[in-house]
Amino acid sequence: MRNLRLLGALAVGAGSVALAQDPELSAADTAWMLVATGLVLLMTPALAFFYGGLVRSKSALNTMMMSFVALGFVGVAWALVGYSISLSPGGNDFIGDLRFAFLNGVSLENKGAVAAITIPHLLWMAFQGTFCIITAALVSGSIVERMRFPAYLLFMTLWSVAVYAPLAKWVWGGGFLADLGAWDFAGGTVVHINAGISGLVAALVLGTRKDFGRQAILPHNVPFVLLGAALLWFGWFGFNAGSAWGASQSASIAFVNTMLAPAAALVVWALLDLTRTGKVTAVGVATAIVVGLVVITPAAGYVSATSALLMGAIGAFPSYFAMLWRARSKLDDSLDVFAGHGIGGMTGAILTGVFGQKVIAGVEVGYFNGLLAGNPQQVLIQAFAVLIAVGYSALMTFILLKLVGVITPLRASAKDEATGMDVTQHGEEGYTSGEGAILVLESGEPRGKPAAAKS
Amino acid sequence: MRNLRLLGALAVGAGSVALAQDPELSAADTAWMLVATGLVLLMTPALAFFYGGLVRSKSALNTMMMSFVALGFVGVAWALVGYSISLSPGGNDFIGDLRFAFLNGVSLENKGAVAAITIPHLLWMAFQGTFCIITAALVSGSIVERMRFPAYLLFMTLWSVAVYAPLAKWVWGGGFLADLGAWDFAGGTVVHINAGISGLVAALVLGTRKDFGRQAILPHNVPFVLLGAALLWFGWFGFNAGSAWGASQSASIAFVNTMLAPAAALVVWALLDLTRTGKVTAVGVATAIVVGLVVITPAAGYVSATSALLMGAIGAFPSYFAMLWRARSKLDDSLDVFAGHGIGGMTGAILTGVFGQKVIAGVEVGYFNGLLAGNPQQVLIQAFAVLIAVGYSALMTFILLKLVGVITPLRASAKDEATGMDVTQHGEEGYTSGEGAILVLESGEPRGKPAAAKS
Amino acid sequence: MRNLRLLGALAVGAGSVALAQDPELSAADTAWMLVATGLVLLMTPALAFFYGGLVRSKSALNTMMMSFVALGFVGVAWALVGYSISLSPGGNDFIGDLRFAFLNGVSLENKGAVAAITIPHLLWMAFQGTFCIITAALVSGSIVERMRFPAYLLFMTLWSVAVYAPLAKWVWGGGFLADLGAWDFAGGTVVHINAGISGLVAALVLGTRKDFGRQAILPHNVPFVLLGAALLWFGWFGFNAGSAWGASQSASIAFVNTMLAPAAALVVWALLDLTRTGKVTAVGVATAIVVGLVVITPAAGYVSATSALLMGAIGAFPSYFAMLWRARSKLDDSLDVFAGHGIGGMTGAILTGVFGQKVIAGVEVGYFNGLLAGNPQQVLIQAFAVLIAVGYSALMTFILLKLVGVITPLRASAKDEATGMDVTQHGEEGYTSGEGAILVLESGEPRGKPAAAKS
């Protein structure tokens, strides 16, 4: 059983670049995919605000920068090698070859890609690249407020090539998980489980922040958290509905599901909050939106709108209680990447196997039937893909961190951590009054201070 | 006289689901409507920032949450019943039937909707849903900083079904106002007048904040107000140009008008400010943008670009002076929902009857002629629709609030209000320093405090 | 040699409004251009946050307002006269005529524009208008925290008509620079060099802030700077890929280049920071993104993706070192409009002549060959266009400022500057606690204060 979305392309002969039955280039699909790519790119800054608002103000910039730099370092790595490794039609079932390295041969025609597309291949490359960027950025939420920035830069860049790219190959590039019949519409396994597990491992390798569990560490700017959640949702329409690669009925159902699942998750989360403490929290609502989005991601184009409502509602529970547990545990997965993306991603991947259906809202836009449509086996296939992703992601992240640790220390000193990562890692503060800062001139002598008094 | 935008569909036989002359599904229209729906959804968080910046920092989260929860509660209510009540082709002239309840029968084909559309019916449902969400959120601006959150949740959800949905039916769902020939391109009556009047009534029922009129209550974060206004404008392109339901010339004129009317309103408002106090205010500019957008909303696809400039310019006056008056009055419509959306919506609805024209910029994209094009009667029809909306909205909001008040108290206690709604309703603060917060552990015993010293 | 993008239109006879070979109106192109126009409009508020975060909190609103008011004043001026002057097919090689003044004759057909377009002419007018708005707003970065607001309003509005419009005519409206064969895909010369030089001149005419060089003036909110950079990038996809005027392969390459060039610039900038001070700064990363975008702008649709990576990487250097130099100089181009947009724009314009190629990624979407493709002369043409832009922009900005200075003083008083521009120019503060503000009632008598005690 093959991944049907690739079938048109792969049937002709996996690895062959010129494909006879390539569909025509579509301006309408191009229009939507231009927008969708921009929307997914916006998710990374959105994440910067979601994460940045949750930390203390002395680490706000550091946390935001962990996402922002992915736009550069991971983006460039993707263009240079990542794309080819993940999605070249060549290579084998485990890894692509380097035919597209340095974007060599990635054309403006809709030809040559591993999948049958109706938009310029180059644009499709860019769209896929935005996924790699956000996934790398997601991991950073587990290790905020303590990792040396140069070490992070190195880790993140390597991770995008060594962890993300192969996994993308397996699921989306005609690799062995696709062969097995595992389905992941927009990245439950490749993006969210992957990021969640890597974050978990990274949090364990890095260790807890020195204040963790000893004093309360509170979000310094909850409106930023809400802003981030809102922009993530907005961008996620590009992520999920863009994963139909065109302005189709498939994109439409993915879009509607991306609107309804977080809505349902929000309602359930708010009611859980209300029941447990009598108060609906803003951080909770922001988190619920993200969890709802994570859960629907692998299923977006494969399930009906009513199933999306159910998936959002059901999906809120595991992550909600995982976060409650985590906060009381000794695990400093600081911004709950595991509970949100890892657990949410697993829930979504499994539920995709439960709710998947070929005919959705009267049209055959789905690709397979799940448990409820009479194909219980699909749940097992999904679960198997989850296991593979968990294993690979955990192992490789561990190895990479140890490797980076050999090159340069991973942790900031306790003193730097206490002073704040913004000042010590970036030489900046997020919010300054300007009072008491002395301008330093070229000569190295502060202006406005008598040289005499200095000595 | 019927609402021509529905004619294609309704002529065949109102209520018939299968329509012979349904136009073809268009990928280009779908591309635009995917984006437009995302844009309108973004308006609700945008509104959260517009409103949230205007209140005191101790109520910032509460104010933002009033908008954010609409994304969940109203969104789900819309999918479950709201859509069917508003826009099912069945029912009567006053209310739709429940054929689409739980999205039953809402297909991915462009068939079955009350209007003739070229995009998947399901996507159209989602697009319409985003309107209901933002309208409910708009109302909250009148009653910030004093309403108990659980009561608000209940009120807002009921309101979306009992007030918004019927009104949408009357104007857009082939109801009696459409029959009468009242025109509302993107929601002057259904959205803005409706929200403005409901806000007014809610402010009166809830009563003033205890500090209102006794001390100055200033916006805690004007940049957030500007951010909100900017994102509202951006989203409003989806709102207005999306109301053409396709990437058409109609969408283009609506888009251009949505750009020019607020520009003109901004200029007039700034000059009014300058004349009156010598200073152009930022809150004023943000308000002007919103008012300009409100005014053009009912007319967006029905008037020429020059008329849009005029409507924006003219429309600034009533709202500007209404706000001056309101601030000196005893009415605590805290964020001027009535002066902005109510008055602005009425101005727009009437001016639509004045400036409407069938042929716009050389193309027959309009649907009717207004006063200046020789059809003075249209102004009366518009005014009648306004009256109906005002009456219904006021009455039902009053009833709903009284009803909710029976179930659970509407007002927070004076003490909670003084402490701040964020802490008392949500158990959170918008901006924390983190100092002085003691971590509470599972056992209920704060960590880091000796149990002995506690007793 | 003519500007090929206009050839279809102009060959028939420059100035003729009805063009026989006008292509057909395209719904797909319209869909993309609706979005693109919205995206470019969003860049101006984005700039407000980029700039606003970089100043002290006492001038945050003033700085943001300098961008926001452009949305109104420049937008209206564009519709009334600017569009016609820049882009009417009539007039001569230096200035358009007034045939489109007050949008007269700007139709919803894709006819009558100076270029061959497939979208409604009116929408194209709006798209071009958003460029004028952001360019005017860009200039303000040079003169923050010291210019009287009424003087700024007047200057900015006049500038948009007298400086921007003619330059746009020369390059894009079939003017003499287009005739010469100078290429500028999305505004390297018209937008960035123009804004950079005008900013430089304005900074010199206005003089330095009184604290400049005497004490440290630090950014009050770096997260806002990051938010601005992110939204600018997002909007820039509309700016560059929208400059293909349709959802074409040209738009796709422009889009991909707009993603890759800033990514490369970010990497280089971060590494420069790391090498020089050991710390990657957040303000640096935000700046790098903008510089990368500026550099690729003139080349976006004319160079390959690999060239875009190179241009971004190369382009980072001149601006990086120009900023280092500027900070130590006596030039108070406060937010480095010259170093960022002026220098970045020149680098981009020249490199466009170096990297331009007709066939990009296997498809002939480019319009000319540059140095590397065997046409060294193109570099000279580009350089000549740069010189013309620099000269005109500098001269006219100087004249306009002197003129405005005659009508009303340009500089705020030293006292107002010390107090802060927000309070003195706008009568508002960006962030208030609300404490200590006394409500003033209609009677002019502060409420809550006994009249007796007052006298």
Next chain:
Amino acid sequence: MKLVVAIVRPEKVNDVLEALYKAEVRGLTISRVQGHGGETDEVQTYRGTTVKMELHEKVRFEIGVSDSFVAPTVRAIMSAARTGEVGDGKIFVLPVEKVYRIRTGEEDTAAVTPVA
């Protein structure tokens, strides 16, 4: 000369300012502070993390007055800031050795008397 330092509830600031105005006290300086006293701790929750806010927002007044003004100042604050509930705050009266008005160099009582 004395320095009166008072810690009051933020929501009472305007009332206190007004009362001081009536008491003809013209010069004062305030700042935002956080206090801990007998107030019941308020509980907040951020995701799973539950915290007790031990510190409550307060506003601190600092008022330099000549000796004869101490009593009226204290009285004004006391009546305007009181709600009767725990958390109303404290007033401290500190001795001052010298006061200067920066603008003129005037000292002591002259330094705190407003110029008409």
Next chain:
Amino acid sequence: MKLVVAIVRPEKVNDVLEALYKAEVRGLTISRVQGHGGETDEVQTYRGTTVKMELHEKVRFEIGVSDSFVAPTVRAIMSAARTGEVGDGKIFVLPVEKVYRIRTGEEDTAAVTPVA
């Protein structure tokens, strides 16, 4: 009565609060301040502009205590706030003439003793 004013590192605030709690000191007021002492200046860079931050974030405690409580209060702060590195801060003990509890009007020692 005395007013103990202490300037400490922000990261030590929770420790100090806890130590004071153990020393049975219940009432206190804190505020965020910036200080300059012997600490090494930290350098920041914004684009080309290099600045030396002369001021470091500190937190200021202000604690009104009756005379017998001065020593334990000082001791509690001293031990909880010390890291041994430059920048640990200072404690000032100021004389107080009078203390009032706003809520009740109680004076002096009664004003700072918590009600059970």
Next chain:
Amino acid sequence: MKLVVAIVRPEKVNDVLEALYKAEVRGLTISRVQGHGGETDEVQTYRGTTVKMELHEKVRFEIGVSDSFVAPTVRAIMSAARTGEVGDGKIFVLPVEKVYRIRTGEEDTAAVTPVA
């Protein structure tokens, strides 16, 4: 030992810091405050609401000095912070009973003398 408390204009902070530096005063603590004195009230407008800002931004210096340093400290502040216009601020000199350096436990004069 004395505690010098000075309220100055924010725009004069850097000048004051510099003057204190020249006067060899090394330790100090500052905080942002708001003050009311003889300054003309500034009017702000938010939509229709007109408000008078009675409070102006100021910065508060708190400097513990040994007795012999009081005069130079006051003089330094006085000259650096003066503009001659209403609103320049005040300086209060308070008696201090005891000063401790947290890092070492040193007391009084030793506590405020910087270590080389």
